[in-house]
Amino acid sequence: MVLELIGRTRLILLQHLVPEGSARILLKLEYEKPTGSMKDRMALAMVEAAEADGRLLPGGSVVEYTGGSTGVSLAFVCAAKRFPLQIVTSEAASKEKRDHMSALGAQLTLVPSPTGETTKEMILEMIETARALASAPGSYWTDQLNNHDQVSSYARMADEISEQANGRFSAFVQSVGTCGSLRGVSTRLREHDEAVHIVAVEPEESAVLSGESSGSHKIEGTGAGFVVPLWDESLADKIQTVSTREAMATARQLARQEGVFAGTSTGANVAVALRIAERLGPDQTVVTVAVDSGMKYLSTELYSGP
Numbered sequence: 001m002v003l004e005l006i007g008r009t010r011l012i013l014l015q016h017l018v019p020e021g022s023a024r025i026l027l028k029l030e031y032e033k034p035t036g037s038m039k040d041r042m043a044l045a046m047v048e049a050a051e052a053d054g055r056l057l058p059g060g061s062v063v064e065y066t067g068g069s070t071g072v073s074l075a076f077v078c079a080a081k082r083f084p085l086q087i088v089t090s091e092a093a094s095k096e097k098r099d100h101m102s103a104l105g106a107q108l109t110l111v112p113s114p115t116g117e118t119t120k121e122m123i124l125e126m127i128e129t130a131r132a133l134a135s136a137p138g139s140y141w142t143d144q145l146n147n148h149d150q151v152s153s154y155a156r157m158a159d160e161i162s163e164q165a166n167g168r169f170s171a172f173v174q175s176v177g178t179c180g181s182l183r184g185v186s187t188r189l190r191e192h193d194e195a196v197h198i199v200a201v202e203p204e205e206s207a208v209l210s211g212e213s214s215g216s217h218k219i220e221g222t223g224a225g226f227v228v229p230l231w232d233e234s235l236a237d238k239i240q241t242v243s244t245r246e247a248m249a250t251a252r253q254l255a256r257q258e259g260v261f262a263g264t265s266t267g268a269n270v271a272v273a274l275r276i277a278e279r280l281g282p283d284q285t286v287v288t289v290a291v292d293s294g295m296k297y298l299s300t301e302l303y304s305g306p
Contacts, residue, residue, distance in 0.1 A: 028161060070221075084105075086107045186198040
């Protein structure tokens with residue numbers, strides 16, 4: 001079955017982008033998933049948990065709000081399982097993501113984003129729109145920001161990382177969207193090695209986890225503009241911020257110097273991983289994540305510019 005393709009992505013060593021004297025950086029290629037995104041893990045976990053306990057019944061439908069990748073992954077899972085899906089998203093999500101959701105059979109409701117950027121107000125409007133759609137009989141709202149079912153899927157990802165790195169890693173770096181991945185991976189990695197240093201990443205323009213004001217940015221899938229429910233300060237030893245500009249520049253460097261074609265949040269992850277690697281020095285290992293494929297961003301300024 002096509003859903004069996006989710007999981008077991010490769011962990012590769014960056015060869016050219018990391019300066020001499022820095023720790024090595026291992027990158028988990030989550031874009032090897034069927035939809036080209038890490039979110040396939042969480043979409044399958046949320047749907048299967050709801051099927052198992054009766055929240056989602058045969059003949060029912062699924063509703064979600066999303067910045068894009070979660071919606072694509074849910075569309076993939078729901079198509080394979082034959083569940084109708086209603087997605088609330090916005091123009092802040094790339095056209096590729098919106099087209100991909102539609103191609104997989106999802107019905108889209110668009111919330112306006114006048115600037116084309118992610119803002120707190122836009123996210124909150126998407127949530128309330130999804131809440132209204134989910135009031136229809138037979139609907140199951142996955143409600144990703146509050147859904148703990150996703151965490152176990154990322155714990156399995158942490159097991160893969162530990163096995164592939166032979167248990168040798170000093171730090172793990174991951175950007176925060178729903179915080180499901182950071183929560184699942186960091187908790188399990190600490191079970192493998194309690195000394196591992198966990199670094200959370202958020203947009204510089206909307207650094208609410210760092211105690212700053214919310215703002216608009218273009219690092220899709222991150223920075224909701226408020227402290228998300230799955231976040232807990234104990235999850236990370238440090239929070240670092242990255243501007244949209246630096247995240248995009250690093251993603252382009254990753255493509256041109258390493259052949260790793262990924263999205264803006266991956267650029268943010270690698271930008272911070274490079275800082276941590278420089279601080280740690282040689283004989284140490286930093287692990288981070290290629291969250292999704294650059295194919296999802298070809299129409300955006302990430303890859304449409306110089």
